Every structure is written in C-alpha cells, then in structure tokens.
Amino acid sequence: MGRHAATIAAYPIKAALGGGFRGVYFNRITKERTASEAFGSLEAARFWAKTEAHTRHDAEGYALAALSRRGEYEANVWTA
Structure with a gap:
C-alpha cells in the first residue's frame, strides 16, 4: 500500500449536542468530510x-x- 488516501473515525458526540456516536470519513486528497447520523x-x-x-x-x-x-476509533486508509 502506498498512498494515505483517507482517515476514518468514530467518536462520542457531546451530550449537549444530543449524545450518541458519529462515524466520519475524511478524504485526504479532496479534503471532503462525510459524517454519519448519530x-x-x-x-x-x-x-x-x-x-x-x-x-x-x-x-x-x-x-x-x-x-x-x-473511547473512540481512528484508522488511516492506505491504497495502492
């Protein structure tokens, strides 16, 4: 694998913002951030x-x- 293409994460949402957990995909090349629902x-x-x-x-x-x-998850996505 040769290119760090993206970072994914899952983390807690602050209680003041409704609580729960959110998943995120962040494209390192385009800087596009896509977030899940809670x-x-x-x-x-x-x-x-x-x-x-x-x-x-x-x-x-x-x-x-x-x-x-x-208390959260984060991983780098590597592509060929």
Whole structure:
C-alpha cells in the first residue's frame, strides 16, 4: 500500500449536542468530510466508517491502519 488516501473515525458526540456516536470519513486528497447520523454505540459508528472506506476503496484495494485511541476509533486508509 502506498498512498494515505483517507482517515476514518468514530467518536462520542457531546451530550449537549444530543449524545450518541458519529462515524466520519475524511478524504485526504479532496479534503471532503462525510459524517454519519448519530448512532447508539461506538461499534455502530465504527462499522459505518469501515463500510464507507470499503465502499469507496474496495475496487482499488485498501488497508486500514488503526490508531490507538481510548473511547473512540481512528484508522488511516492506505491504497495502492
């Protein structure tokens, strides 16, 4: 894998903003940020983010490099 194409994340939404969890896909090349609706669990938000990466990069091939984050999820998407 040779190019850092995107970053995906899942994180808690502040209680003042309604709470829950959100998934995000951030394209590193175009700077486009796509956010999910609010989910009830971190696992659901993480699944949304991974699915978004798969949908966008499956045809060209990709790998996820997860970063260690307490209470949230973040991974870099690497493509060929």
